[in-house]
Amino acid sequence: MTTVQDLPQIKGVKNIPISEGYTSGHRTCQGCESALVMRLMIKAAGQRTIVVGSTGCMYVANTTYYSTPWVVPWMHTQLGSSGSAATGTAAGLASMMRKGKMHKEPINVIAFCGDGGGADMGLAAISAALQHDEYNLLILMYDNESYANTDIQASGSTPYGANTTFSPPGKETRIMNKRWKKNTAPMLAVGHPDVKFVATANGSYGLDFNNKIRRALTIGGPTFIHSIDPCPKGWDYDPKFSHELGMLIVETGLWVQYEIIEGELTLNGPSRAIARGIRKRKPVEEYLMRQGRFAHFTKEDIKIFQDRVDESWEKWWLPGVIPVTMGQD
Amino acid sequence: MSTVAVEVVYRGIFQRTLARNIVRSIVFAARKEGKIGTAFGRYGDSPERNGIPAKQFAVVADDAEELEEVLARYEPTEVDVTINVDDTMCKGIESWAWYGLQPINQLTKPNGTLIVTSRQDADSLVEDIHQKDTPFDLSIIKSTVSFSGLWVYKDDHTDARILGTLCNVCPQLFSIDSMLQALDEQGNGETKLASAQKAYDVATIRTVEPGEGNSEVPYKFELLGWQTMEEGLVIRAQGKGGGFRGGDEGFQPDRNEVFKKYSTRSMRPVINFETCIKCTLCWLQCPDTCFDITPDGLYDANMESCCGCGVCEAVCPVPDCVTMVSEADFNDNSSQWEAWQEDKPSYQQWMTALVDKQKAETRTHGFHHVGGYTEEIAASEDA
Numbered sequence: 051m052t053t054v055q056d057l058p059q060i061k062g063v064k065n066i067p068i069s070e071g072y073t074s075g076h077r078t079c080q081g082c083e084s085a086l087v088m089r090l091m092i093k094a095a096g097q098r099t100i101v102v103g104s105t106g107c108m109y110v111a112n113t114t115y116y117s118t119p120w121v122v123p124w125m126h127t128q129l130g131s132s133g134s135a136a137t138g139t140a141a142g143l144a145s146m147m148r149k150g151k152m153h154k155e156p157i158n159v160i161a162f163c164g165d166g167g168g169a170d171m172g173l174a175a176i177s178a179a180l181q182h183d184e185y186n187l188l189i190l191m192y193d194n195e196s197y198a199n200t201d202i203q204a205s206g207s208t209p210y211g212a213n214t215t216f217s218p219p220g221k222e223t224r225i226m227n228k229r230w231k232k233n234t235a236p237m238l239a240v241g242h243p244d245v246k247f248v249a250t251a252n253g254s255y256g257l258d259f260n261n262k263i264r265r266a267l268t269i270g271g272p273t274f275i276h277s278i279d280p281c282p283k284g285w286d287y288d289p290k291f292s293h294e295l296g297m298l299i300v301e302t303g304l305w306v307q308y309e310i311i312e313g314e315l316t317l318n319g320p321s322r323a324i325a326r327g328i329r330k331r332k333p334v335e336e337y338l339m340r341q342g343r344f345a346h347f348t349k350e351d352i353k354i355f356q357d358r359v360d361e362s363w364e365k366w367w368l369p370g371v372i373p374v375t376m377g378q379d
Numbered sequence: 380m381s382t383v384a385v386e387v388v389y390r391g392i393f394q395r396t397l398a399r400n401i402v403r404s405i406v407f408a409a410r411k412e413g414k415i416g417t418a419f420g421r422y423g424d425s426p427e428r429n430g431i432p433a434k435q436f437a438v439v440a441d442d443a444e445e446l447e448e449v450l451a452r453y454e455p456t457e458v459d460v461t462i463n464v465d466d467t468m469c470k471g472i473e474s475w476a477w478y479g480l481q482p483i484n485q486l487t488k489p490n491g492t493l494i495v496t497s498r499q500d501a502d503s504l505v506e507d508i509h510q511k512d513t514p515f516d517l518s519i520i521k522s523t524v525s526f527s528g529l530w531v532y533k534d535d536h537t538d539a540r541i542l543g544t545l546c547n548v549c550p551q552l553f554s555i556d557s558m559l560q561a562l563d564e565q566g567n568g569e570t571k572l573a574s575a576q577k578a579y580d581v582a583t584i585r586t587v588e589p590g591e592g593n594s595e596v597p598y599k600f601e602l603l604g605w606q607t608m609e610e611g612l613v614i615r616a617q618g619k620g621g622g623f624r625g626g627d628e629g630f631q632p633d634r635n636e637v638f639k640k641y642s643t644r645s646m647r648p649v650i651n652f653e654t655c656i657k658c659t660l661c662w663l664q665c666p667d668t669c670f671d672i673t674p675d676g677l678y679d680a681n682m683e684s685c686c687g688c689g690v691c692e693a694v695c696p697v698p699d700c701v702t703m704v705s706e707a708d709f710n711d712n713s714s715q716w717e718a719w720q721e722d723k724p725s726y727q728q729w730m731t732a733l734v735d736k737q738k739a740e741t742r743t744h745g746f747h748h749v750g751g752y753t754e755e756i757a758a759s760e761d762a
Contacts, residue, residue, distance in 0.1 A: 073634055074640065074667060074683060075635025079429035080428075085666035086666035114478075117602070118617065201427070256664065282528075283392050283529060284529065288689070288746060289430075291693060292690055294693060342530040342746040345749050
């Protein structure tokens with residue numbers, strides 16, 4: 051296993067690095083939280099980093115003709131292949147260094163994918179990457195809960211009842227997307243026991259986000275972070291509320307912030323306070339009614355949603371994380 | 380030959396439904412008079428992004444052959460009427476489809492009409508609109524600019540008012556009666572039809588003479604073509620950045636040379652440097668890397684990068700320290716921190732005036748909460 055960079059945990063928001071690896075030149079939406087996630091990711095990782103991106107908003111909007119916002123080396127890979135591209139890049143670097151064709155130094159390898167490229171199409175490749183524990187790499191899934199680039203088609207990550215191009219609410223049938231959101235991070239943590247770091251993250255908590263990226267890059271071996279990114283286009287809200295909705299999804303208990311470090315789970319921030327009973331969960335209605343994609347919800351729909359969230363906190367074996375309850379014996 | 384082409388220039392996603400309603404209704408109304416037409420969005424604008432200018436077209440012809448002649452081209456090369464549904468785009472637009480600024484009236488034919496929804500008067504709009512060699516007419520619909528989102532439409536009758544005005548300024552298209560009939564058949568209520576009729580009755584035009592207006596030459600960029608690209612299709616990365624304005628202190632990231640966000644904004648932040656507590660939140664949470672760090676540890680919003688989302692305003696813990704104000708109030712993209720350094724009292728005065736003006740005429744950017752649009756419409760009717 052190659053060595054890792056010295057990226058200590060950052061103490062306090064004032065110590066977040068000022069250098070930028072992702073600047074202007076991208077044509078993302080106003081208030082794009084995923085663009086913020088790209089920026090924070092590279093801020094924490096530093097300049098000695100290679101980024102590989104699979105198709106999605108963060109590929110298309112960042113690469114208009116002959117122009118780029120990236121300061122660090124960046125390459126596009128196909129929709130489902132963030133896992134294989136990450137492994138290949140890390141293996142290539144290791145091999146070049148072993149053969150003396152490259153100066154020996156730890157270089158961060160980060161592959162990102164959207165929820166469509168990660169939770170849907172690229173799941174197998176990510177799983178394979180997480181089994182190659184001789185390579186240091188991070189796979190970051192930025193989840194805006196739809197195929198947002200191609201104008202909001204439902205993905206496996208789209209929440210129950212949300213309005214998408216594939217699930218428009220009608221007069222007869224109001225709820226067209228009846229699937230509950232795919233629980234990607236725990237699935238990968240449980241399924242790959244040798245992976246040392248799996249976490250959920252959220253751009254609204256900037257310091258926590260930076261530290262999770264650093265932990266993932268320094269712990270050794272393949273790692274995975276699932277980030278929830280409010281999307282003003284597909285969620286239908288005023289772009290200035292990106293940060294606020296990112297906080298609301300945690301405060302309502304719908305999204306749980308945690309990190310699993312070498313098999314040990316720690317809840318972070320508001321999720322931790324909720325689990326300890328220090329803080330009450332906000333009603334999920336406060337979150338839903340702020341978004342146009344849930345504007346068709348009736349009281350009953352909100353109740354179904356709330357009940358599912360309550361159940362995940364009250365009945366699940368690991369609250370909000372693993373949807374398994376203890377049997378009778 | 381009597382083909383009539385109309386373009387609607389709109390803010391991506393925010394005004395997509397509005398633009399679609401307009402171009403569709405044009406075609407439906409034309410059919411009432413036995414004409415043929417088609418409505419379409421420009422391919423190069425897809426996928427749309429919130430706020431990035433986009434276009435939809437409606438082309439109406441007497442028969443199918445004439446229509447095909449126009450549609451053989453990728454998009455109309457000139458239009459009889461340009462409809463601009465956000466007055467801040469009068470300064471010019473830079474869409475997905477190209478690099479550099481294009482004047483709002485670029486496609487408008489000689490003696491054609493530019494319809495704008497705005498609360499500004501004709502003179503201040505003409506100041507922003509680029510000069511042309513030929514005269515054109517400007518018709519203003521006095522109303523708050525209508526913004527909504529992808530799923531929920533804010534039905535404030537802006538579409539009906541524009542269509543009513545269109546019938547007045549471009550009578551060769553169709554009569555107002557055909558338009559009212561088309562609107563009725565699409566299931567619009569009587570109040571909406573009344574809005575269209577009223578707009579038709581009160582529409583006025585102001586002729587803009589050649590040479591009148593903004594004399595600035597729109598900026599453009601030359602990019603490498605397919606024969607001149609670097610080996611391996613390598614695209615040069617951005618630089619690392621350095622000290623504020625090239626100095627030793629502070630920090631300023633390098634910025635993309637060929638894409639500036641000037642025309643993506645309909646609002647921009649103004650900053651009260653005197654109440655800033657240097658909490659870093661605006662800088663940290665900005666998705667567009669827009670804040671330069673000044674030598675004194677303040678944050679200067681750089682207008683090369685700002686797309687006007689308003690996250691900085693939302694995260695700032697100090698009241699009125701960061702305020703989003705209308706882009707229409709600006710004629711340049713200069714640094715606010717530099718202006719403040721130069722003359723602090725007059726900067727404070729200028730900033731306070733802008734903030735107060737914004738409070739008086741709130742411009743909103745889409746969905747706030749269920750039922751919010753109804754409240755906004757009621758509030759603007761009261762005003």
